Amino acid sequence: MIRSDHLTKRYGERTVVNDLNLHVPAGQVYALLGPNGAGKSTTIGCLLGFVKPDHGRITLAGSPLPPAEAAILHAAYIAENVALYERLTGVENVDFFMRLLGRRLPTSEIEALLARVGLPKHAWHRQAHGYSKGMRQKVGIVMALAKGASVLVLDEPTSGLDPEASVAFGELIRAVADDGAAVIMATHDLLRAQELADRCGLLVGGHLVSEWKLGELNAGELERNYLDSLAARA
Numbered sequence: 420m421i422r423s424d425h426l427t428k429r430y431g432e433r434t435v436v437n438d439l440n441l442h443v444p445a446g447q448v449y450a451l452l453g454p455n456g457a458g459k460s461t462t463i464g465c466l467l468g469f470v471k472p473d474h475g476r477i478t479l480a481g482s483p484l485p486p487a488e489a490a491i492l493h494a495a496y497i498a499e500n501v502a503l504y505e506r507l508t509g510v511e512n513v514d515f516f517m518r519l520l521g522r523r524l525p526t527s528e529i530e531a532l533l534a535r536v537g538l539p540k541h542a543w544h545r546q547a548h549g550y551s552k553g554m555r556q557k558v559g560i561v562m563a564l565a566k567g568a569s570v571l572v573l574d575e576p577t578s579g580l581d582p583e584a585s586v587a588f589g590e591l592i593r594a595v596a597d598d599g600a601a602v603i604m605a606t607h608d609l610l611r612a613q614e615l616a617d618r619c620g621l622l623v624g625g626h627l628v629s630e631w632k633l634g635e636l637n638a639g640e641l642e643r644n645y646l647d648s649l650a651a652r653a
């Protein structure tokens with residue numbers, strides 16, 4: 420699970436995340452929506468311990484540890500651009516990532532995970548510098564799976580992916596959640612949010628102004644609600 424209680428972050432006089440209460444249980448995907456500058460990435464940074472909140476509490480996977488330590492143990496982070504060691508192959512990148520965590524996976528298990536996420540076999544032992552954005556996202560998901568992460572934190576994961584790669588990515592994330600992970604995804608991609616998420620929240624000026632359960636809304640209705648909520652705040 421992912422939980423924030425009264426999370427608040429200020430930069431100087433500006434409060435960019437304001438008394439934010441979020442709860443994402445295991446097995447659910449939460450889409451964090453909001454216009455540019457709403458505070459989504461700052462929230463993600465606080466969840467992962469990159470950014471120190473001024474007030475409030477973060478809990479990841481029920482761990483009493485501070486967020487940075489809890490994130491190292493339980494969470495995987497997939498950014499818009501997954502950073503890989505360009506001279507290492509896909510398999511070697513996953514192997515290196517696991518060694519950093521003090522663990523080893525046999526090559527056959529890494530290959531099985533790469534196959535599971537649909538990375539083409541010809542790419543497994545090729546250097547990552549030729550990988551597309553979608554292929555890098557897949558390696559990022561394999562790292563999360565290899566780590567056994569119970570919390571997945573995604574920041575703009577589908578930005579710049581073509582529609583086919585975006586759909587495939589969404590299906591993978593849904594499968595990871597169905598296997599029991601709690602997933603939070605900051606995104607502007609309302610279509611993917613509507614298809615993938617169980618719930619979504621709209622952040623405006625650091626405030627969570629609306630939350631919707633997505634089983635009850637189609638993509639058009641989500642967009643209309645989003646725009647109506649923004650207009651009501653203007």
Ligand SMILES: Nc1ncnc2c1ncn2[C@@H]1O[C@H](COP(=O)(O)OP(=O)(O)OP(=O)(O)O)[C@@H](O)[C@H]1O
Nearest residue numbers: 430435453454455456457458459460461462605607
């Ligand atoms: N290190 C920082 N110092 C000062 N202000 C910051 C810092 N980081 C973020 N901000 C400000 O905090 C606000 C929220 O930024 P944030 O990146 O969290 O928004 P966002 O919702 O992720 O936006 P986007 O959709 O454009 O990525 C913005 O006004 C931004 O300028």
